Amino acid sequence: MIKQSEKSMLSKRICTREARIGVIGLGYVGLPLAVACARAGFTTVGFDIDDSKVSSIRTGRSYIDSVGSGDLSLLTADGMLTATSEFSQLGGCDVIVICVPTPLSKNREPDLTFVESTAHVIAGSLRCDQLVILESTTYPGTTEEVLRPILEKGGLKSGQEFFLGFSPEREDPGNLAFKTVTIPKVVAGDGPQALKLVEAFYGAVVESVVSVSSPKVAEAVKITENVFRSVNIALVNELKIIYDAMGIDVWEVIEAASTKPFGYMPFYPGPGLGGHCIPIDPFYLTWKSREYNLPTRFIELSGEINLSMPKYVVGKLENALDEIARLSLGSAKILVLGIAYKKNVSDIRESPSFAILELLAKRGVSFGYHDPHVGQIPSTREHPAFTGLKSVNLDVDCFEYFDAVLVLTDHDAVDYELVVRHARIIVDTRNVFGRRGLRSSNIRKA
Template sequence: MSLMRAITDRTARVGVIGLGYVGLPLAVTAARRGFPVTGFDVDPGKIDKVMAATSYIDAVSPQAMQEACAKGMDATADFARLSTCQVIVICVPTPLNPQREPDLSYVEKTGHAIAAHIRPGTLVVLESTTWPGTTDEVLGPILGTSGLTLGEEIFLAFSPEREDPGNTAFNTSSIPKVVAGSGQIAGDLVEAFYARVVDRTVRVSTTQTAEAVKITENIFRAVNIALVNELKLVYDAMGIDVWEVIDGAATKPFGFMPFYPGPGLGGHCIPIDPFYLTWKAREFEVPTRFIELAGEINTRMPHHVIDRLRAIVDADSGRGLKGTEILLVGVAYKKNVSDMRESPAMKLMQLLDEAGAKVSYIDPHVPEIPPMREYRQYAARQATDPATLAPGRFAAVLIATDHDAIDYPALLALDCPVIDTRNAITRRGLAMERVVKV
């Protein structure tokens, strides 16, 4: 068929919808592998940066961005141009609503935009993480409103994103890509496409299976993080250092995989994806108590950190948090990246504000807090200049994200308690006086 030929010889134009942490690396990789690529986004700032060949994501180097644009990659907010694309990949957010239920509004709106412009002989791939069944049960019917027949004129597939911001060992092209199509032809097409974009593809039988693969990967991590977070609470009460326990257990060459506690969960996947499965499981009247318990433990961690911080400040100065100044160290969700999605540091900031504390923050990767779906009140808040930090200014320092570029000895010199949620001080071999692991 002509679509398969276009994919095989890399003449099929690829449209990537959503130029964020998933879409931009994919678009750049596909362009560098020889496909003509057009990116689509509703954010004019991202469009301008792509057209200027300027990367705004850590995972995409300036050199990679320039190479992709030199090969013709462009970007637009004009979704009518989807009619020129033979492969359309959806990389839009799938957050939770305030009731912690799946919010597929971005996927649904994107589906309707595609249906309005799609032409016969097009492959549509969903990469957004979601509950098993979304591709066929939600996106498929929306594309059907185009008047074109699924499986004959247009083809639908799912391939979960596996981006890991800050991971220098793997990138978009080297991470194995799970693929599945709605039907044999769609499966063949999506496998052929990604085989020309990434180093290895892993085909599974159905889109539901592929959706479940991604959910399972993230539930595995969420549950294990919840386990060590709970162990941290237990061992703290016993006077045992959970970090030392984990490091000791990690020396076993089999049967143990180290996970580490923290002030909460961040990133788009781990805090959100398990709730997609628990929501879907209710349809089948299947309890998911284990997953839900893990979610409760991880969600509670920021509150535990602030409770400990309050007690430490009170013991040190005889006052609570109200009216005190707290230095929050790191607001990105993980070390050495600028990614703010679902960062537990923002919940910590909110809880401190609610307690009446004055919060300053430093983060070498986030000089200004960007607009987010949540915590909109913090948009455009500026980081404090580390050069202005002085002893006596702060009631406590709270390390939420352990970036390597932070001057930790300077934090210890501020002459106040340092609450370390990441074991950053111990791992750097620094003096532990006035440092409390939480």
Template sequence: MKSETPKHSGLLDRILDKSARVGVIGLGYVGLPLAVTTAIRGYAVSGFDIDESKPHKLNAGESYIAAVSHDMLKSVRDNGNVTWTPDFSGLSECDVIVICVPTPLTKHREPDLTYVEQTARTIAEHMRDGTLVVLESTTFPGTTEEVLTPILASRGHNPDSDFWVAFSPEREDPGNETYRTHSIPKIVGADSEASRTLAAAFYGNVVDKVVPVSSAKTAEAVKITENIFRSVNIALVNELKVIYDAMGIDVWDVIEGAATKPFGFMPFYPGPGLGGHCIPIDPFYLTWKAREFGHATRFIELAGEINVTMPNFVISKLREVLDLHCGKGLSTSRILLVGISYKKNVPDMRESPSVTLMDILLKSGAQVDFLDPHVAQIPRMREFPHLLDRTSVRMEDVSSDTYDAVLISTDHDAIDYGQLVALDIPIVDTRNAVASRGLAMKRVTKA
């Protein structure tokens, strides 16, 4: 008796020989590098975004993300491998659809799956039978099964027959020159063998290493666990910083010493708060989901509380420094905030603690300018609309006559810290930027 051909075999063949068309929804820090890498690896790619300015820029050969160079854009454009568009009707031509949209928190720190749900409804409206849909957006365990799949099936498509679903968490690290999209191992999880096989085959043609796991929930939990690990350890060193500061001990010296142990210790470093899209947000997805099962996430919530309070600790140190060295309070001071992005050497503003610091300073009555070689102008930010279009000052315009103190929040390598020290005004350094460069610590206070 002749065996029945599996329903996913035709799609698998197209994935393996790269004749499948791939749609990537969301052309931000995750979606754009994935779309370009997929096109470079030989697939035809359609990139979709509701922000019409993004496809417009990409079609003009203009990249807005450092991980994707203008040359990379030109290469895939010249090869005819990509289409950038805000028109989602093109999803009907795609064999593989990857979702790379934001998953923020509400004001009450609960998951906001609005973008995922809206995207899923759009896919359900346009997709044809025989499509693989992969969610990459970080979320709580169960989202793929409980939220995404039912929406995709809502228009009569049958899971594991008409379409297949998988979860493969993004692991992008903006500014990391060592690990890029293709070289970061890719976790792939799905709830059926066919879905897992299809997703593993697709990513196997795009990245260097694929790591299949048993289910979509497991893959979702892998990503959450990675970010909780970092959040908790950063909270630990932030708490140690506050304690050791009270004892007159430099936490940076402590970490440097502890890091010499070749086993049993991994260095994490304190800062003015958490930034980026992942670490300040993702742990709360598990906190929220855990309540459904009657469990409290005490470690995770405590870590969040500690990290959220760090900007206030920094401001308190700045108040002390202004009072000691200038005899002034914040309301009568002018502060230069060095670094407005959340991380060194990148323009990424998502959840930047520097913006929180600026907001606190302004509400305290201080005059505040920022210096950032990577951010010329503060973009639109949902929680800080009043900071829109503030522009960076130039280093040549910074003088001791202009500012009462400098607050280093993001330690970009392009900053001339020697010039800042030479101003001979108080510096509050949250990143150990001055000491790590071997500069004189006169009038520098670590925070």
């Protein structure tokens, strides 16, 4: 067990910015955090198994929308931020933050492979007076039940020789109103001393810290945020289907309902859920609740509704082709507008566009896509058939070739006036034309 003076040494190093920070996982969460730490005055090392990311950071080239290459270049030139795939350097870090993926398995159960393998790597060089923080979204209990036992296998004890905490990431790609440093940071520690250290670290990096009583509570906070969004999005998706059958425009309903100054919060329908959080995180709680023999009816029902939306969209596309042009879906050529999971980003993780492309492919449909933020579809584990597919130019010639345009992502950097003037059929899942006041008898909402 280390002495009280040694415990306070880490706190002092954090307060004086002498602490060396290690961030494991340099994706949409890890890289912005690493940049924020470096900007706050901490010497920061980013760790990733992807050599291309390491190389990009070393040369000051950002691959994340929210991180500018100019800022990255300045931090790397000053030596405040470096990147490596050599995890042996973890022993030299005073604070280690884990920002690795937590996907679902094929059976929609938590896949903690990346968290566990990272924990084993850290355990190999774990020393006294280090602070380890998990940021990856997961089910309540992961920090204490999965991460802590792995780290303690070497003989060091959490809260005594090293310190452990959890702080859920709250990134919102494409949202320019909030950045890593301006989003309130929920934090928790495995014991009172760990909490103080976690508070001190994030307090030096972000503007606002919200402390909770335990890692379980902090883990539940993030799950609750995403369950809330998933359930409400499922609700408006279901309302969309019902109101469409009644001849009612759900977008007009939502707009009018939003004028109520209390008791209502607008959520919007779409072609399905995307991104790493909302389609995945609720199922972590569903899985964990089985341990307590408790059902999660709302979560499972919302998942079913949201997962059914791609099929609904394809059905609306098929109806529009038949109604407007007497074309069968299988003989039509479709231009998909938008591959990213949300507007104005290049993030394709869990994008419902891929589920829709797969449904079209099964029907033998000829299709292409245009996305100003995704010039070419990268290699993905889930959708290898679309690897290398390139975005087509959005011009008059393209509308001569394609029979219909299916809007799946409402990017701002698209000339929608060009689309409405030249597209033969438009199926709009985002109400992008309605919001812009663009009208045509050939537009159908889905």
